[in-house]
Amino acid sequence: MTKSGKTPLAEYLKQRKSESEDANGSVNKVIEKRQREMERRLREKIVLWRSPVTTLKYFILEASTLFTLLCARLYGRKKSVMLVLSFITFLVLVYYIEGAHQKTVASMEKTFLWCAYWVGLGILSSVGLGTGLHTFLLYLGPHIAAVTLAAYECMTVDFPEPPYPTEIVCPEEESSKYISMWTIISKVRLEAFMWGAGTAIGELPPYFMARAARLSGADLDDDEFEEIEELIEEKKTHPDDMSFLEKAKLSVHNLVQRVGFFGILLCASIPNPLFDLAGITCGHFLIPFWTFFGATLIGKAIIKMHIQQIFVIFLFSEHHVDTVVSLIGKIPKFGPTLQTPFKDYLTAQKTKLHHKPGTSSSKEGGNILAWIFEKVVMVMVAYFVLSIINSMAQNYHKRLCKAKRNR
Template structure:
C-alpha cells in the first residue's frame, strides 16, 4: 500500500529543461507533439483544405490589422506628424503654379523608385519564399534597355519612368557607339532601388533573432529553432548544405562588417541565415544593414546588371539565335520564333508614337506572360497559406498555455 500510495504522488522534476508532471511532459513527448502540430500546420494549404485555410487567413489578417493599429496608436505623435506632412504635400500638389513642373517630376521619380524598392522587398522577404522579381521584372527590363540601346545606337530615349514602350529617338546614334558603361548608367537607378529593397527585406529575420536573444526566451519559430540546432551540431555536420550554412555563419560572426558585405555581394541563397546570425549575436543594426545595403544595392547589382547586359548584347543574341538554328532536326523550328520575336522588338523600337503596336507577337511573349501570371498567383497563394498557418500556430500556442496553467 505504501508503494502504491507513493506512486500516486510523484514529485515534480526537471527533465532536459522541461518540467515533468505525472509523466505527461517529457522531451520525447513534447518533441513528438510539436512535430505533429507542425505537420498539421503545413497541411493548411489552399489545394488541400481551402475553406479552413481561407477562414484562418481572414482571422489572421484581422489580428494583424489590430496589432498594427495598436502600434500606430502608441506612436500617435509620429503618425500625426506624418499626416501633417502628407497634408502639406497634398496642398502643394493641388495648387497651381510654377512649382508644378518640379512636383510632377519628383512624383514620377518617387513612384518609379518606390516601385522597384517594393519589388526588391518582395524578392527577399519571407526567408527564401519571396517572389523572384529579378527574373520577372528587373532582368527583362535591363534586357529590353540593352536591346534598345544597341538597336537605336543611343541611350537618349526617355528617362525613367519609361512610357509603355521604349521608342528610339528621331536622331539615331552612331552604330557601335554604345558601351557597357552607358547601358549600366541608364539602368543604375532602378537596379540600385531594387537592391535596396532586397536589403530591407532581410531585416525581419534580424529583428526576430535579436528580440529573442535580448528577451532570453526560446522563441517558438521553427526557423530560429533550426538555427540553434545547427549551431549545437556544428562539429558533427557532414552534408554540403549544412556546411555552407555554417560557412556563412562563421564568416558573419568572425569577420563582422566585411563578412556580411562579402556574403551580400554575391548571389547567395543562404544569406537569409546571415540576418538570423547577426540578430542572434547582437551585431549592431547599422553594421548589419549598412553592409547588406552596400553589398546588395551596389556590388551585387552591378555584377547582375553586367551579366544581363553582356548576355543580351546584340552580337551575342545573334550568335545565340544562329546556334539554335544549328541544332539538328529541331533547330530551324526553334530558331524561327526567336527570330520573329527579335524582329518584332526591333520594329517596336522604330515605330513612331501613336502608330499602334506592330503585329508579329509570337508564342514566346505569350508564354512569358503566362509564366509571370502563374508565379504571381503562386506567390499570392503562398502568402495566404503562410498567414493561415500563423493563425493555426496561435491556436496551438494558446492550447499549450492553457495546459500549463491547469
C-alpha cells in the same frame, strides 16, 4: 562525517537527486522536440490544396491579428503618427495648390513613382512572408535586356521621354556613338539600385522578429533558428554526417556571427537563398541595426546589382544574342522550328524601336514569346499569392501551438 560536514548518505542522496533532475530535463527536452516536430508536420499540411477551409480560416485570423497588432503599435506611437500625417497633409497641399512650383512637383512625382515601383518590386522579391515573387526575372532583368538590345540597335541610350521608360523608341537623329557596357549600366543604374534597396528592406522582418524575441527574453519560435541550433549540436557529435545544405546553413550562421559587418556584406553580395537566416542570426545576437541594414544595402543594392547588371548586359549584347539564336538553329530536328519564333521576336522588337511614339506595329501583341511570357508572369503571381495565404495560415497555427505550450 566528511570534510564538508555532510554524511555519505546525504551526499549520495543529493547526487541521486541531481542525476534524476538531469534525466527528467533530458526526457522533457526529447518530448518537447517530438512535439515540435509533430506540430511542424501538421503545419506543412495547412495549404489550400489540402485543407482549403482551415487554411482560409487561419489566413483570415492571422490577417486580423496582424492588423490589430499594427493598430496597437501605431496607437502607442501617437506623436510619430501625427508627425507623419502632418507631413503627408503638407505634401498634398503642395501638390494640389496651383503655382510656379507645379513643374518641379510634376518632375519629382514622376521620379518618385518610378523609384517606388522598383522598390516595391524589390520588397516583393525578398519579403514574401516565407516565399518571394522573382521580380528580377520577371521585370528588372527583361527591362535591362530591352535597354541593352535597344542601345545597340539605336547606337545611343538617349531615348525620347516620353515614351521611355514605358516604351523604348530610337531618337530621330541618327547616332554613331560607341556603346559600352558602362553606358548601359549608367542608363539602368537607378532602377537597379532601387530594386536592390527594396530587397534589402524586405530582409528586415526576420531581423526585427529575432531581435524583439531576444530583448523580451522569449524563445525565438522560428524553425530555421531551431534547426541551426540542432545543426550546431550535431556538428559537435557527427561533423561528417551533415548534408551540403546543412553545412551551407551552418556556414552562413557562423560567418555572420563571427565576422559581423563584412560577413553580412559577403552574404548579401552574392545570390544567397539562405540570407533570411543571416537576418535571424543578426537579430538574435543583437547586432546593431545600421550594421545589418548598411551591409545588406551595400551588398544587395550596389555590389550584387552591378554583378547582375553586367551578367544580363553581357548575355543580351547584340553579337551574343545572334550567337544564341544561331545555336538554337543547330539543334537536331527541332532547331529551325524553335529558331523561327526567336528570329521573329527580335525582328519585331528592332522594327518597333524605329516606330514613332504613338504608332503601332503590325506584329505587336501577336508574338508567341510575348504570349508565353505573359502567361508565365500570371502563373508566378498566382503562386506568389497562394504562397502568402499558406504562409500566413501556417503562422497562425504556429501562434496557436506556442500559446498551447505556454499554458
